[in-house]
Amino acid sequence: MTVRVRFAPSPTGYLHIGAARSALFNWLYARKVGGKFLLRIEDTDLQRSTEESTRSIIEGLEWIGLDYDEEIVFQSANAPKHRAAANRLLEEGKAYRDFTPKAQRDDANVKQGIAERARAHAAEGFDQRSNPFRDLPAEESNRRAAAGEPFAVRLKVPVEGVTKFDDIVYGPQERSYAEIEDLVLLRSEGNPLYNLSVVVDDIDMGITDVIRGQDHLTNTHKQVLLYQALGAPIPRFAHLPLILAPGQKKLSKRVHGKIVSLTTYRDEGFVPQAFRNFLALLGWSPASEPFAAGLVGPGEKAPVDEYVGEIMSKDELIRNFSLERVHRNPAIFNFEANNPKRWTDDKAIWMNAEYIRTALSFDELLPMVKAELKANKLWREEYDDDDREWFRKAVELIRHRFFTLKDFSSQGRAYFSDDFDFEESAVNKNLRKEPRLKELLPQLATKLESIEPFTMETAEAGLRAFADEAGVKAGLLINASRTMLTGQAVGPSMFEIFDILGRERSVTRLRSGVPWNQ
């Protein structure tokens, strides 16, 4: 049977990186086994669901390269099916009407209220099967319903027994019916609830493998009960460890802000391949090669030089992926809220840099750099045309020290525009500390103008000769030139900068008095 998996987010906000990771694992699994990856938007909570959020989910998946098969399913459109399923269970006596008036809950402390009630129940030896309407005769139930009395529909969970399932990640799971309440299927207003909707839709979509967050592990028992009541085959389940904040705290937008949203990474200049690679390694890892290949027997140490790298392309990720190697312990997303250098996980930033400088080919990198430059009005059409080779050379020169795509328009600005800012610290360090530079640099410019031909080598020879004549160290002129030409104290080799900027722009910038006049 063909594997069919789904990613089923509720569109109540940005796409959380934990959800994105779930989507990724579903997708990797589907691609690995030649199955189908489906997308279902769980928009049953009409108050909280927004179209904007749906859009951001779809954009997020597209950005990170997860393509889905078949049409998107909107859960709200299936409400009639969910109701029909509940009514069928009602008719078959597997569910019942609960005429207890709906309890009012204040949204502020729901969790706390639930815990308190549960504690009270436990203290008095509460029986989950104590609902007085559970065994109301059908005629009376029908009569009261017909009379317009509001009711919720609950599943009639048997008094004795256990639900069991084998989780691919967490192993065999068992839960006594005594631990499971008669869950509500339909609210008194007639709207289906989460567990019912999920199960009915998963059956409807022919889902064979349910891969989702570990927060649903105990819910699964309720869903197994529903599959059984509905007479449908039970899919395989694989629950994924949660992604937590430092200190093992829940990663939430309210306390952690934009760091949890996938789109943040797009907006902050992440390469999608890099972020996908990073995410894949959160809660999963490939078998290290010596073990995978059987090169190392039990008890033997794996030779270090056979370690499999962590930088994996889409195909490598798919080839190596397996649900069996997903971990059970939660992964911590490491970052420091008040440290701009570590606004997100170090390793994510490192991996992004790795993609920018080496993992990506120039052709793969080009469209991203282009988009970044365009967004900052630094793109010129000639880069795609007459200046194509120059542009390539410039990008190859600077990409090796960048961490995000944004660096191309900030640190890299001086390569693409004559209108760039001088960093105060660079000016102080490389220019102001030596007053003679104000005179020397224009003289250097004149010297460079006389050099024929103007190349990396001749520029270097010219500069060094000029330094000797002037009786200063070459390093002084080199560092000063870097600041004059790029506005910065750091960057590529100075002679490569001369070469890439060309004689005319180099000379003009050396003569500019701008940094001194600021």
Place this chain on the structure above:
RNA sequence: GGCGCAUUGGUGUAGUUGGUUAACACGCUGCCCUCUCAAGGCAGAGAUCACGGGUUCGAGUCCCGUAUGCGCUACCA
């Protein structure tokens, strides 16, 4: 409170029938390279494998307990 899940350096992880000095990546420190900053190369610090018992000649690996964290315990999803 009940039930469930987890626990290997700061972080992500490897560690496949229990077997010598617990491995790799990120981060950190130092050195080399050098016109700066990265990158790269080399070296290093950092883990009594949550804690306490038990089984065993031997436990990160098996068993029990404790602690901590997380999840579920909703007419939320």
